[in-house]
Amino acid sequence: MTKTILQLTTALALVTMAGAAQAADCKITVGLVMELTGPAGEYGQAGAKSVEMAFRDINGAGGVRGCDLVTDTRDSQSQGNIAVDAATQLVQVKKVPVIIGGIISSVSIPILTSVTAPAKIVQVSPASSSPTLTALGRDGKTNGIFFRTITSDALQGVAAAKYAIDKGFKKLSIIHVNNDFGVNMVAEFSRAYKALGGTIVSDTPYNEKQSSYASEVTAAMAGEPDGLYLVSTPVDGATVARTWISQGGVQKFLLNDGMNSPDFIESVGADYLREAYGTSSGTSPTASTEYFTKNYKEFSGIEPTNPAADRSYDAGAIVGLAIAIAGSEDPAKIKDAMYKAVDPAGTPIFAGKE
Template identity: 75%
Template sequence: MRNVLKLTTLALLAGTMASPALAQDADCEIKIGVVMELTGPAGQYGQAGAKSVEMAFRDINEAGGAAGCDLTMDVRDSQSQGNVAVDQATQLVNVENVPVIIGGIISSVSIPILTSVTASAGVVQVSPASSSPTLTAMARDGKTNGYFFRTITSDALQGTAAAKYAIDQGLKKLAIIHVNNDFGVNMVNEFRTSFEALGGEITSETAYNERQPSYSAEVTAGMEGEPEALYLVSYPTDGSTIARAWISQGGPAKFLLNDGMNSSEFIEAVGAQYLNDAYGTSSGTVETESTEYFYANYGEISGGIEPSAPAADRSYDAGAIVGLAIAKAGSAESEAIRDAIREVLDPAGEPIYAGQEQFEKALALIEEGKPIKYEGVIGPVSFDEYGDITGPFRLWRIQEGEVTTVGEISAEEVSEIKGGL
């Protein structure tokens, strides 16, 4: 089947995301909006995420389509800015009449889309990587109308996992420099509570505004109190500028990093020789057949982006869940898709994995009225009443320029730590 990408972003991205090999006729098309950070500080995440959604839709289309139709993407660049994201999402909903928006990647993009566009319009929104606890609070307060889902764990849990990992690695006296947005503030708040309860000391806490040419003032402030290491909550572009300034101004070359800093761009910009004592946490995965399929086949479509890129794996799952939900709903109506999202993750259903053959199986079962349980690239997932998932956290470090997984902390262990605070 035919996979049509309607990109309104940079010509380069439009060229790299096209899928000319998929050029068969289709009876109908269902257009899905994709608002991702293709440029700006989070551009690396959004480019990986958009490719993953493209791959998921390709696989479903080649399996027969969703509700008898091909899934197509109308991809918009948020430029990593909330106001731009709102403008793009508004066009997608009001002009293109999309029933679903996949995105954004970062919370400071997803939250404005949700509050200004999708929740009030009754349009499903699935974020692959927005981890702010604010999103849970909004759902709890009835502000999402049940239309928001995310395929990443909340920072309310990741902050605790990071605190435990820091203590275990002997990083007990930390300075913190963090991006001054909803993601950065919430991550640090959760981290601080757990880190201090576990016996750690925070020598300073400095917020920074994005896209500055220099962060020497923030680094100078961060060095007060003689910290042993820096907890840097950032994105690759700004984060590398801050890390270089930290090292050049005499800061210890020991770092604790958030999930988005698991990035070759960051490592290359800072210099691998300075990051051999850099540790980080990410939302983890439970390996399934989907994981194996994704890592083996992502390169066919990614244009050189690695399958380990932040947000890549969970973006495929976001696309797959949306596509299967449309098939289950049997229509492109937002409310029906919203209700079907949990149904394609039915614990009593037949396990379904990623890829064309598995999606053919899923579509046949749906046609027969039988339940399915999609088990994704990040593992078996289910959404709670707030659209959140739970799962393990990956513990990693950088050595000789390579990111290696060194362990895992379970959701149960994190909850136990939080329960004892």
């Protein structure tokens, strides 16, 4: 979990100055567009609970200027068009000043380009790692309103390539989800992997939510690879992995961060994943990470190791602190306050009661 920073020592007072009895007198609503169902449903459910936990903790400290932070949560169903409809309603009808979401890049990008950037509404994604988002910002197409609490796949792809070589994967087949996330992750990986001397035997995209991936697996198995690099989500990824195993594919896997899922392991079978390796964005131990790890499951019923969990808590906490610093629900002021909330020159503020 990233460390939440405040530039001004007085900002904490803005969060805690009101008593708990006063906090219920008014509410500040933040929009959530999360993948509660569909291929990324496991991530979105964890993400939504994490934001709710962050808001609970801020509200327990007195809220923001005497107001409780609350969420208006919508299910993107892991689909960009549905996410755009949900975000449009939150912005145009509910008049929310901030949207947290989506989880996957193929949801976050259409929200950004179709809704939040044109309306100049702050958007924070806890888990969308596509380099396309970096490019949109660099090209001046975000109006400076997009933030994320995860690193770009440009970093994860390079790390995965080195890890693959270190683990003895000299020849790999790749199967990846055919969306912005999957395409960009594989592009970054392939560039680095080849530079390190690795050989890609095959690169096979797949479309989400299919009942069978037999043809994709058959294509990927040609060329006797040392293993399979599977860039996927837990539900579809389990279907691909089971098919790979049943067709006699070598039981050696390299997996992306989103595959770090108990559901994936249970669906495939731990015995078949003894030589499965993965990459994920790292975290530095802090009082916040300790607090989150100890308390998240009791609050949510979900394991704190879920890939979207800790980063979504960060997103909720940073948004809450930014609203406090802004002293307003004006999106322009909140946007400016987002930079102040994570300024390394500020005073560290950690999760929990202490």
